[in-house]
Amino acid sequence: MKVSLTVNGKDVTADVEDRTLLVHFLRDTADLTATNIGCETTSCGACTVLLDGESVKSCTVLAAQADGRAVTTLEGLASESGEMHPVQRAFHNEHGLQCGYCTPGMVMAIVSLLKENPSPTEAEVRTGLEGNICRCTGYHNIVKAALAAASEGAK
Structure with a gap:
């Protein structure tokens, strides 16, 4: 089936299996x-990615379900000039990663969380990230990064 999405501001169209x-x-x-x-x-x-601005886990969304919609991935957060998004910058500054495997999903989940709640408490950040697992157990610095991004006014 033919699927057309806007991914990070660019149109991407492809023929894919219906179960992709x-x-x-x-x-x-x-x-x-x-x-x-x-x-x-x-x-x-x-x-985790943003689908029409909402955080979704892309492993359980069919590409066909996203047809005609906008997707933002980690690659789409930085500005055109390459400046990091405030959440990316906070992860860097607060050492919010260890092995880095969970980082893209964590960053996207935090971007979504801060859009809904621009000034979360530590408890609200922890609750908001319950669906994202860090196998290295780096949660303390991930939460610090989220709170730092919030204090910068990240959305």
Whole structure:
């Protein structure tokens, strides 16, 4: 089937199998590999992207379900000039990553969280990230990064 998406502001159209997951469309068709494949059951959140501005786990969304919609991946957060998004910058400054596997999903989940709640408490950040797993258990610095991004006014 033919699927057309706007990915990070660019139109991407391809013929795909009807069972193609959005995560595979992004990685294999759009060649955007920051979105990681972890569990493929929505348990880990490594594949989190924004679909029409809302946080979704792309391992359980069919590419066909996203047809005609806008997707933002980690690669689409930085400005055209290459300046990091405030959440990306906060992850860097607060050492919010260890192995980095969960980082793209965590960043995208935090971008979504801050859009809904621009001034979360630590508890609200922890609750908001419950669907994203860090296997290295770097949660303390991830939460610090989210709170730092919020204090910068990130959205």
